[in-house]
Amino acid sequence: MSYLDWTVLVATLSFIVLYGFWKTRNVNSTESYILGDRALKWHTIGLSIMATQASAITFLSTPGQGFDDGMRFAQFYFGLPLAMIILCVFVLPIFYRLKVYTAYEYLEQRFDLKTRQFTAFLFLLGRGLAAGITIYAPAIIMSVILGWSLSLTILVLGVIVIAYTVFGGTTAVSQTQKQQMIIILSGLFVAFWVIINKLPPEVSFGDAVSVAGKMGKLNVVDFKFDLDNKYNMWSALFGGTFLFLSYFGTDQSQVQRYLSGKTLTESRLGLIFNGIFKVPMQFFVLFVGIMVFMFFQFTKPPVHFNPANVEILNSKPEYRDSFALVQQNFDEVFDLKKAKITSMIAAIDSEDETQIATVKKELNVLDRRDRIIRKDVEGLLKSYEVNYPSVSSIETRDTDYVFISFVTTYLPSGLVGLLLAVIFAAAMSSVASELSSLASCTTVDFYRRYFGEKYDDQHYLRAAKMFTLMWGMAALAFAAGASLFENLIEFVNIVGSLFYGTILGVFTVGFFIKAVRGNAIFWAAIIGELCVVSIFLMDYHGIISIAYLWLNLIGCGITIIVSLILQGFMQKDTLVR
Amino acid sequence: DDEQPPFLNSWNQIYAMVLIIHAVLIFLFYLFTEAHA
Numbered sequence: 001m002s003y004l005d006w007t008v009l010v011a012t013l014s015f016i017v018l019y020g021f022w023k024t025r026n027v028n029s030t031e032s033y034i035l036g037d038r039a040l041k042w043h044t045i046g047l048s049i050m051a052t053q054a055s056a057i058t059f060l061s062t063p064g065q066g067f068d069d070g071m072r073f074a075q076f077y078f079g080l081p082l083a084m085i086i087l088c089v090f091v092l093p094i095f096y097r098l099k100v101y102t103a104y105e106y107l108e109q110r111f112d113l114k115t116r117q118f119t120a121f122l123f124l125l126g127r128g129l130a131a132g133i134t135i136y137a138p139a140i141i142m143s144v145i146l147g148w149s150l151s152l153t154i155l156v157l158g159v160i161v162i163a164y165t166v167f168g169g170t171t172a173v174s175q176t177q178k179q180q181m182i183i184i185l186s187g188l189f190v191a192f193w194v195i196i197n198k199l200p201p202e203v204s205f206g207d208a209v210s211v212a213g214k215m216g217k218l219n220v221v222d223f224k225f226d227l228d229n230k231y232n233m234w235s236a237l238f239g240g241t242f243l244f245l246s247y248f249g250t251d252q253s254q255v256q257r258y259l260s261g262k263t264l265t266e267s268r269l270g271l272i273f274n275g276i277f278k279v280p281m282q283f284f285v286l287f288v289g290i291m292v293f294m295f296f297q298f299t300k301p302p303v304h305f306n307p308a309n310v311e312i313l314n315s316k317p318e319y320r321d322s323f324a325l326v327q328q329n330f331d332e333v334f335d336l337k338k339a340k341i342t343s344m345i346a347a348i349d350s351e352d353e354t355q356i357a358t359v360k361k362e363l364n365v366l367d368r369r370d371r372i373i374r375k376d377v378e379g380l381l382k383s384y385e386v387n388y389p390s391v392s393s394i395e396t397r398d399t400d401y402v403f404i405s406f407v408t409t410y411l412p413s414g415l416v417g418l419l420l421a422v423i424f425a426a427a428m429s430s431v432a433s434e435l436s437s438l439a440s441c442t443t444v445d446f447y448r449r450y451f452g453e454k455y456d457d458q459h460y461l462r463a464a465k466m467f468t469l470m471w472g473m474a475a476l477a478f479a480a481g482a483s484l485f486e487n488l489i490e491f492v493n494i495v496g497s498l499f500y501g502t503i504l505g506v507f508t509v510g511f512f513i514k515a516v517r518g519n520a521i522f523w524a525a526i527i528g529e530l531c532v533v534s535i536f537l538m539d540y541h542g543i544i545s546i547a548y549l550w551l552n553l554i555g556c557g558i559t560i561i562v563s564l565i566l567q568g569f570m571q572k573d574t575l576v577r
Numbered sequence: 578d579d580e581q582p583p584f585l586n587s588w589n590q591i592y593a594m595v596l597i598i599h600a601v602l603i604f605l606f607y608l609f610t611e612a613h614a
Binding site for chain 1: 593599603613614
């Protein structure tokens with residue numbers, strides 16, 4: 001990090017925060033704090049929705065996933081445009097007609113108070129934990145890369161975002177997200193351009209893409225049906241659509257984004273903007289990862305991308321020697337692979353199909369050896385952990401470090417600062433939405449629902465600010481203590497996704513099945529949730545095997561069917577009496 | 578509910594347009610995958 005990088009990083013982040021303060025200096029009512037006076041235009045809504053969904057981990061992990069696993073993750077988003085259309089047709093008009101502040105407010109008007117507060121509670125639980133992780137996950141990586149302590153990184157990230165979110169509420173969130181998305185997209189384009197220019201002069205962009213394809217990295221679409229495969233066309237179109245319906249339709253951190261639209265039309269266009277541009281954006285982020293992969297076919301990469309882990313292995317003599325041996329193997333394979341890629345490019349240029357097929361086979365063998373050697377490093381780290389146990393566990397996978405270590409090692413001075421600002425901006429944009437929605441839900445669905453007319457609007461505005469601050473402090477505390485628990489990130493992601501199907505089931509019944517009333521749906525939701533947790537536990541213990549995207553569909557289905565059965569019984573019961 | 582969209586004649590036409598764009602995009606991805614397999 002040079003002085004220029006620090007200047008770019010600090011200036012970019014300061015601009016965003018000051019812009020947020022300036023734009024929200026007139027927020028003076030609960031409606032303007034929670035819904036921004038319903039004044040947002042479609043482009044702000046669209047960018048705000050995208051910025052909320054894309055956290056720092058999106059920009060750290062996704063290129064790493066492209067590097068490691070190719071492009072098939074792009075399919076994960078194929079159901080998103082369908083979900084956007086379904087929401088525009090069925091959900092938005094209802095939310096707008098009822099003028100709700102939160103998605104759960106609708107459930108009381110449709111069912112009863114206990115159904116509203118049960119779903120709001122599930123949201124607060126899942127999203128409240130997730131907010132801590134949204135800060136913690138990128139902070140681990142950034143602290144290693146910047147050489148800061150983990151606590152300091154968490155504090156810097158958290159305090160900035162809490163400051164402008166508490167001050168300006170949802171308007172501050174949306175207005176800063178617009179700037180953050182512009183910085184994020186321009187940063188990524190700059191990084192992509194630099195990578196292309198860093199390829200050796202004799203290797204064209206077309207050559208790099210062709211070789212990546214021959215190495216199996218450009219597998220964007222997979223039509224094979226396989227329940228156990230996370231990313232194929234069918235799990236995306238069915239499982240993915242349901243996941244995005246739940247996320248965008250019932251998660252207050254997203255619902256609040258489009259409820260602050262000026263009109264129904266502006267909100268619909270915002271969602272459609274997201275539906276059209278989200279898939280190309282994810283394709284591009286993955287493609288950046290593929291280009292980093294190709295860059296590292298010509299420039300020797302580290303055998304392991306997390307410098308903190310390498311330091312750990314070099315700290316003990318018995319591991320230092322083993323690691324040196326692995327490094328030596330890795331260097332040999334790298335040289336062999338580089339030679340093969342050169343002959344592959346020659347074969348492609350001369351359109352010699354037999355030669356291409358031969359080299360492709362040899363290249364894939366070498367690539368497999370490369371992977372095994374990388375796994376050996378992970379094995380060493382696991383063995384180290386057994387022999388030298390410490391309080392926090394070692395994250396042995398290094399894919400999250402691939403992109404950021406490329407950035408800090410190979411980007412010119414000034415651009416490193418810009419790309420770090422991208423990661424910070426992405427983290428802040430997601431946390432801000434989460435805190436703002438948690439506070440809105442707490443204020444509207446619990447606090448104001450309980451006290452009602454007893455207090456005036458100014459009291460509830462102060463309460464909403466206080467709840468934003470409290471959720472912010474809770475997220476910071478959770479992030480600071482997170483390193484004491486193993487596999488916490490995975491746990492929180494699972495907890496969040498276990499609730500989605502059931503909540504979607506409740507809303508689906510609300511929108512489409514008029515006969516079902518409050519009691520039936522409340523108990524159906526509890527039964528549905530228990531079923532989802534049981535299926536998850538069976539999968540976890542290896543009794544069955546099912547990709548987690550399908551859990552949303554199952555939770556939603558069970559909730560709907562059980563609510564119909566219960567409603568049938570309840571009506572019979574009433575008739576008998 | 579039936580607010581006029583700012584372009585095209587109805588919301589259904591806009592939704593159809595989104596689906597067509599998405600289908601074309603997936604088809605292009607398919608061609609991309611096949612071309613580089």
